[in-house]
Amino acid sequence: MHIVVCIKQVPDSAQIRVHPVTNTIMRQGVPTIINPYDLFALEAALELRDQFGGEVTVLTMGPPSAEDSLRKALTFGADRAVLLTDRFFAGADTLATTYALATAIRKISTEFGAPDLVFTGKQTIDGDTAQVGPGIAKRLGLLQLTYVAKISALDLQARTIDAERRSEGGVQLLRTRLPCLVTMLEATNQIRRGAMADALRAARAPIVKWSAQDAGVEDISKCGLRGSPTIVKRVFAPAARSEKAVLIESGEQPAEALIDAIFKRQPALETELAALARGY
Amino acid sequence: MSTAPKTAAPAAGRAATKKELPEHFKAYKHVWVFIEQERGQVHPVSWELMGAGRKLADKLKVDLAAVVIGPEGEATQSAAAEAFCYGADLVYMVADNLLTDYRNESYTKALTDVVNTYKPEILLLGATTLGRDLAGSVATTLLTGLTADCTELDVDADGSLAATRPTFGGSLLCTIYTLNYRPQMATVRPRVMPMPERVVRPVGRIVSHPLGLVEDDIVTKVLSFLPDRDSAKSNLAYADVVVAGGLGLGSPENFQLVRQLATVLGAEYGCSRPLVQKGWITSDRQIGQTGKTIRPKLYIAAGISGAIQHRVGVEGADLIVAINTDRNAPIFDFAHMGIVADAIRLLPALTAAFRARLSPHSRDRIAS
Ligand SMILES: Cc1cc2nc3c(=O)[nH]c(=O)nc-3n(C[C@H](O)[C@H](O)[C@H](O)COP(=O)(O)OP(=O)(O)OC[C@H]3O[C@@H](n4cnc5c(N)ncnc54)[C@H](O)[C@@H]3O)c2cc1C
Ligand SMILES: Nc1ncnc2c1ncn2[C@@H]1O[C@H](COP(=O)(O)O)[C@@H](O)[C@H]1O
Numbered sequence: 229m230h231i232v233v234c235i236k237q238v239p240d241s242a243q244i245r246v247h248p249v250t251n252t253i254m255r256q257g258v259p260t261i262i263n264p265y266d267l268f269a270l271e272a273a274l275e276l277r278d279q280f281g282g283e284v285t286v287l288t289m290g291p292p293s294a295e296d297s298l299r300k301a302l303t304f305g306a307d308r309a310v311l312l313t314d315r316f317f318a319g320a321d322t323l324a325t326t327y328a329l330a331t332a333i334r335k336i337s338t339e340f341g342a343p344d345l346v347f348t349g350k351q352t353i354d355g356d357t358a359q360v361g362p363g364i365a366k367r368l369g370l371l372q373l374t375y376v377a378k379i380s381a382l383d384l385q386a387r388t389i390d391a392e393r394r395s396e397g398g399v400q401l402l403r404t405r406l407p408c409l410v411t412m413l414e415a416t417n418q419i420r421r422g423a424m425a426d427a428l429r430a431a432r433a434p435i436v437k438w439s440a441q442d443a444g445v446e447d448i449s450k451c452g453l454r455g456s457p458t459i460v461k462r463v464f465a466p467a468a469r470s471e472k473a474v475l476i477e478s479g480e481q482p483a484e485a486l487i488d489a490i491f492k493r494q495p496a497l498e499t500e501l502a503a504l505a506r507g508y
Numbered sequence: 509m510s511t512a513p514k515t516a517a518p519a520a521g522r523a524a525t526k527k528e529l530p531e532h533f534k535a536y537k538h539v540w541v542f543i544e545q546e547r548g549q550v551h552p553v554s555w556e557l558m559g560a561g562r563k564l565a566d567k568l569k570v571d572l573a574a575v576v577i578g579p580e581g582e583a584t585q586s587a588a589a590e591a592f593c594y595g596a597d598l599v600y601m602v603a604d605n606l607l608t609d610y611r612n613e614s615y616t617k618a619l620t621d622v623v624n625t626y627k628p629e630i631l632l633l634g635a636t637t638l639g640r641d642l643a644g645s646v647a648t649t650l651l652t653g654l655t656a657d658c659t660e661l662d663v664d665a666d667g668s669l670a671a672t673r674p675t676f677g678g679s680l681l682c683t684i685y686t687l688n689y690r691p692q693m694a695t696v697r698p699r700v701m702p703m704p705e706r707v708v709r710p711v712g713r714i715v716s717h718p719l720g721l722v723e724d725d726i727v728t729k730v731l732s733f734l735p736d737r738d739s740a741k742s743n744l745a746y747a748d749v750v751v752a753g754g755l756g757l758g759s760p761e762n763f764q765l766v767r768q769l770a771t772v773l774g775a776e777y778g779c780s781r782p783l784v785q786k787g788w789i790t791s792d793r794q795i796g797q798t799g800k801t802i803r804p805k806l807y808i809a810a811g812i813s814g815a816i817q818h819r820v821g822v823e824g825a826d827l828i829v830a831i832n833t834d835r836n837a838p839i840f841d842f843a844h845m846g847i848v849a850d851a852i853r854l855l856p857a858l859t860a861a862f863r864a865r866l867s868p869h870s871r872d873r874i875a876s
Contacts, residue, residue, distance in 0.1 A: 239676075322656075326648060353798075354676060357656035362612075362644025371727055372612055374641045390731065395610065396546055396636050398735035402611075404728040414791070457653035457689040461670070463682045466816065473830060473839075473846035483857035486829070486847050487865060490806070493845065494827050497806060498865075504749060504774030505866040 229282030229384060231273040232333055232343040233306070234364070235266040237290050237297040238354040262297045265349030267419040269412040272379060273347050274305050274420065280384060283307040285336055285343070289317055289328050295435055302430035304422045309433070310336060314440040319453030322355070326363030327450045332443045333368060344384070346409040350375060361411035371408040377415055529688060536690035539565040540600075540628040542619065543576045543591055544638055546610055547733075548583035550590065552703065552746065553634035557696060558594040559704030560661050561632055567663050570629065571597040577618045579608040592709045599712070600626060604719035609730040610638050614721055616645040622717050623650060628691045630669050632661070635695035647693050653686030654693040659700055659820070669694065678797045678816045699745045699801040699824065742776055742792050749775035750804045750825075752795055753783070754818075756811020756832065756851055760788040765855035766810060772863045778802070780812050796821035808858075810851035814839025831855070 239258045247254050262270075273284045286301040288294050289312040298309035312332045320328065333346060346368070348361035358374075365372035373391045377399065381390040387406045392399050394413055440451055449455060476486050491498045541561045544551040558574065565572035574591035578584035580603045588599045602618040619642060623631065631646075633639040635657045647654035655671035659681070662670045669692040672683045686692040744750065751773065753766035763783070770777040778795040779788070795802055797817040803824035810831040812818060819842055822828060830843035831851045840846045847854065 245679075321653065322644075323648065323651065323653065356675070357654075358640045359644040359647070359654060359656055362641060363648040366616075366645050366648035372641070372645070373728075374612075375637045394637055395733075396544075396551060396638060397549065398733055400609070400733055401731040402728055403731050457651070458655060458684050458686050461683050461685050463675070463680055466674075466678075466681055466820075468841060472841060473828075473843040475835075475840070476845065476847045478847055478849045478854075482847060482849055482854055483861040486845075486854075486858065487861055489845060490827065490829060494805070497827070500805065501749065501773055501862075502866045505772060505862075506774075 229277065229280050229345075230285065230341045230343045231277060231282065231345045231347060232285045232287055232336060233266070233270050233273045233301075233347045234329060234360070235270065235286055235288050235297060235301060235349075236263045236352050236355075237261070237288060237294040238263045238352055260293070260296070262300060263349055263352045263354075265351060265353075265412065265414060267349075268414055268417060269347040269349050269410070270301060270304060270306065271417045271419045272410075272412050272415075273345070275417065276345070276379065276382060277307075280382065282344075283340070285310060285340060287329065287332055287336065288312065289320075289325065289332070295437075298435055299430050299433075302433050303427045304419055305426045308340065308436065310436040310438065312438050312443055314438075314451075316440045316445075316448050316451045319456065320451065321456035321458045322357055322359040322363055323457055324451055324453075324455035325360055326367050327455060328440070328443070328445065329360070330364050330367035331445050332438060333364065335438065335442075335444045342407065344406045345389070346370060346407070348409065348411050350411050350413050358411070361409060365409035368409070371404045372411075373402060373404060373408060374411045375413050376410050377413045379410070529690075533688075533690040536627040536629045538571045538573055538628050539568065539630045540573045540575055540623075540632065540691070541596075542631065542633040542639070542642070543574050543587055544634050544636060545576065545578045545583065545587050546638060547735075550587050551634055551636060551638075551698070553636060553639075553696070553698040555590075555594045555706075556698070556701040556703055557632045557634060558591065558596065560696065560701045561630075562595040562704065564630060564661060564663055564669070565597075568629070568667055573598050573600055573626075573628070575600045575602075575619065575622055577602045577607055577615060579603065579605045588714055589711045590706075592712050593706050594704060595707075597712065599714045600717060601714050602717050602719050604721075606719060606721055606723060606726065609733070610641075611726060611728050611730065612641055612645055613726050613728055614719065615642050616649065617721060618717075618719055619646050620649050621720070623691060625717065626715070631691040631693045633693070633695045635697040639695055643693060643695050650691070652689040652691060652693060653684075654695070655684045655686070656695050658694045658696050661694060661696070668692070674797060674820055678820045697801050699803045702803070702824070744776045744778050744793060744795070745800045745802055747776035747802065748804050749773050749806045749808075750778050750795070750802050751775050751808045751810070752778035752780070752812060753810050753851070754780040754812030755782050756813070758811075758852065760786075762852055763788060765852065765859070769808070769855055769859045769862070772859050772866070773806075775804075775806075780815075780818055809839060809843070810855055812839055813837050814842065 285308040351358035375394040378392045543554045574596040660672035751770040807825040828843040830839040830846040
């Protein structure tokens with residue numbers, strides 16, 4: 229069995245600061261991490277490989293420095309890593325990203341064997357669109373299972389997969405055919421620590437590096453900024469509210485003072501709250 | 509959908525790439541909203557989008573259409589009828605029993621076909637698990653742009669959709685355009701847009717479109733559906749009153765104080781993200797960018813600092829009340845009202861005081 233896992237290297241946005249004057253992201257010194265959701269996808273893939281045998285290939289599109297994330301993935305136990313890097317890919321929106329990644333997956337398919345499964349995270353924490361997974365599936369003509377909490381069965385003979393998919397009002401248990409693309413939800417499957425042997429191997433393992441041309445991109449105008457139907461026109465900081473909060477002085481009876489202030493400001497709330505409270 | 513822009517600088521550069529809309533896209537007119545229906549229930553986000561869509565359509569002086577996709581029968585018909593009450597000028601409908609359960613293959617075919625046949629200029633969907641699953645497939649099939657999780661939708665002077673969304677975990681906002689492709693697609697999360705008023709109106713024009721599939725064409729099968737137990741399902745996003753706690757509470761035991769106040773107020777309780785990460789509270793209770801967006805009449809936040817990722821989830825609240833020991837906590841920059849106090853002491857006092865104020869007995873006494 230062959231599983232391709234798409235991972236993205238993202239800035240650790242907990243540590244991102246915005247320059248107060250220029251409104252630009254201050255990236256200096258901001259560490260990068262593997263997108264947290266992608267680790268759930270990677271762990272799910274590794275568990276399936278451990279159970280059914282086969283190989284896990286991790287794939288990322290990003291700057292040369294994204295190699296760090298791939299090495300990290302190798303320490304967790306991935307078998308092979310592919311870095312798709314080229315200045316033509318810069319500035320890609322989701323449509324252009326899926327074009328590049330789908331092209332690379334086709335190339336992986338011819339070089340290393342056709343994948344039975346392609347995994348992505350639910351979403352990234354920087355792009356945060358949850359669209360790249362469905363986009364790759366569509367471009368490769370794969371069936372898709374999104375928001376998967378659990379893969380409940382895999383039958384390599386019958387070529388079927390059963391998975392629990394989160395939907396709005398409950399959980400759908402779906403069965404579909406391989407090959408298919410799965411986007412993984414955050415789950416309880418924390419990424420493993422990785423074996424010592426994998427850590428040693430990862431340090432020296434060759435990383436497959438492909439430019440757009442190496443990956444077999446036929447139409448460069450479908451990549452990066454040029455291949456992106458959406459354009460970002462304006463970037464700005466959220467507007468501050470003009471007034472600050474009215475601070476209630478916490479005197480003798482702060483709770484009463486606060487409730488008085490609430491009802492003074494929104495008199496209708498008192499009857500509404502009484503009605504709501506009666507429901508209990 | 510654009511991934512996050514690297515800096516503001518290339519963003520400005522991108523604006524210069526505007527070209528003339530290709531001829532074959534000029535036939536794309538009108539604003540559409542996809543009406544999300546699952547198991548006979550329309551998701552309220554669809555009506556919220558109808559409110560937003562109506563404004564866009566009025567500004568562009570075009571029609572607002574609802575796209576209703578579902579099984580044959582009562583539920584789908586009544587979803588269409590409701591769409592008129594929420595401002596639709598017409599409804600496109602694909603009704604087929606193969607659409608009983610949401611499946612990506614059949615719904616993508618239905619929506620893509622209707623778009624290709626009737627050509628909308630703007631297409632809006634809810635950013636739910638269903639809407640995001642569907643929008644990504646449809647946009648890629650149509651090879652058009654899709655802006656996910658928008659917080660603001662507008663049309664600019666030349667009629668382009670200006671879709672604003674948070675980026676970099678909410679630290680910045682960016683406005684995204686789909687200039688040379690149609691339709692311009694966008695998704696919006698539940699509760700980000702206000703619920704428009706429902707006005708009783710007669711059923712208008714319904715344009716039916718065939719699905720054109722047989723069951724054998726659809727590979728994916730739904731083996732079963734496990735509905736969330738009602739008790740397990742929080743109504744956080746749609747609650748009128750929400751009480752939430754953050755790390756300032758110090759321990760999972762102290763979170764009880766939040767639950768108690770919520771109970772007395774008939775409110776839902778919520779929390780900031782670290783409490784979910786620590787495993788104190790389940791993730792369906794998280795409020796903010798990566799949790800739920802809420803729009804209550806009253807939001808009480810105890811021991812929450814007010815990080816931007818939390819703020820974007822609560823800004824739609826009518827009245828935000830913050831309890832924090834730190835006078836300089838960022839939450840006081842966007843709360844309407846606040847008190848500098850120890851939540852662990854104030855919450856029980858608030859619970860007792862609210863209970864006294866709101867109990868039927870105290871009202872009876874006033875009435876008599
Ligand atoms: C990609 C990304 C997505 C995120 N998404 C979300 C999200 O959806 N929702 C979310 O909430 N966060 C989110 N976050 C996290 C966010 O950045 C903050 O870290 C988080 O909101 C802080 O939680 P907090 O306010 O509970 O804790 P803290 O920031 O630690 O604040 C605790 C506050 O409690 C106060 N306090 C301490 N003791 C007391 C006391 N006894 N009584 C009263 N006040 C007291 C302190 O003064 C402080 O202001 C996200 C972060 C990232 C990077
Ligand atoms: N540049 C990239 N390289 C590899 N995988 C990616 C890339 N961008 C997105 N993905 C995958 O697509 C998922 C969804 O991303 P997004 O649509 O940006 O929220 C991520 O969790 C990754 O698995």
